[in-house]
Amino acid sequence: MRRDRGRHRLLTALVAVVALAVTGLVGYRVLRPGELVDHAKSPYPTQAPVAQPQVYGTLLAAPIVVDGRLRVYAGKRDVYADLPVNVKSSVSRFWSYRRWPGQVQGIVAVGTTVVSLWSDGALVGLDATRGTVVWRATLPSADPVGFTGRRTGAATVYEPLNLFTAGQVVIAAGSDTVDGFDAATGRRLWQALRPRCHQDFTAPDTFVTVDTCGTAPHATVLDARTGEPRAGWPQAAFVPLGCAVGRSQCTGVIAGAQGWTVGPDGTLTPARALAGPDTGVWLVGGTVVRQVSAGHVEGVSAADGSPQWTSDAGTVVAVEPGAVHLVTAEHRDVVTLDPATGRLLSQFRLAVKDSTAFDLGRVYASDRYLFMERAKPGANADQPDGAYFYASPNVVVTGS
Secondary structure, X not given: XXXXXXXXXXXXXXXXXXXXXHHHHHHHHHHOOEEEEEOOOOOOOOOXXXXXXXXXXXXXXXXXXXXXXXXXXXXXXXXXXXXXXXXXXXXXOOEEEEEEOOOEEEEEEEOOEEEEEEOOOEEEEEEOOOOEEEEEEEOOOOOOOOOOOOXXXXXXXXXXXXXEEEOOEEEEEOOOEEXXXXXXXXXXXXEEEOOOOEEEEEEOOEEEEEEOOOOOOEEEEEEOOOOOEOOOOOOXXXXXXXXXXXXXXXXXXXXXXXXXXXXXXXXXXXXXXXXXXXXXXXEEOOEEEEEEEOOEEEEEEOOOOOEEXXXXXXXEEEEEOOEEEEEOHHHOEEEEEOOOOOOEEXXXXXXXXXXXXXXXXXXXXXXXXXXXXXXXXXXXOOOXXXXXXXXXXXEEEXXX
């Protein structure tokens, strides 16, 4: 009997030791600097769903649309995806990538490659169809700014810090340098110095940084693929327009009383309609859309400013190729117009289940889907999250 009791005590002690060892191993795996990848367990969709003019639902976070099939999000220390694009709420993750101790500064997508930039200078390319890591790179001079996305992550995905796309190139900026990478392979294509005072953006196949430290702004314009200087750009404090996401792939620029459209090879073409204020103005294809007054919008030719259409449909909240998205007074309806003709493409009631009145924060449009960040009426974006956001899901997703 005593022998059995001794064996029992020994077995109990061994189990306790093993449990402690396992606990320590798991803790080390979670807390050590490194990464965790949760690959996709289901097949990648063969077709992208077609957006319909309706409210789909609400999400906890703000995504970008990748390949028309995925919603990809950024958290403080992770990048993750769900699908389909039109599902009405936040659902189980299709894949996720977690990394530490760095924090996510921004995410962008080129084709089916999702690229994330981290505060410790790490740059990671993921295959959006599976969630696997396809390449890694490190910037020589990291900008230590951490996650700025707040509760929804909208700033990090819609205005990514230090991260841009230009054609098939991803451009990442650190504190002292800017590097161009091939989006598919992660191969470093070029490197350039970054001025201390910088305002950066990309146009098609072109990277632009404006040094604003001196009395006169100095613009450096580079070929996005080679890093070689591009000729034909004046020295000016350029403000980009017609950008795909954030300040990437912008198709027009304004500088003072002058404006230009930007061609695929970085060439500037004077655009009379862009000569003027850079607020309340959007560039979609060859059309400049202007918010003339509350509820009144007009479209004019970018080249010569000749009128194309006018509309009293509401306030512009986002544009994308082939579509101008507006909301009517008090956010009653979502209206979508053809940017070339002003023709009504769709209109529907912005009725969000169990929702009270809200103001719009950041708005993103892609593939005729709209993602609209909700804020408390009258809230200031500088306020803490609890004062700015509602406690419930804060991103409305609609089709158009």
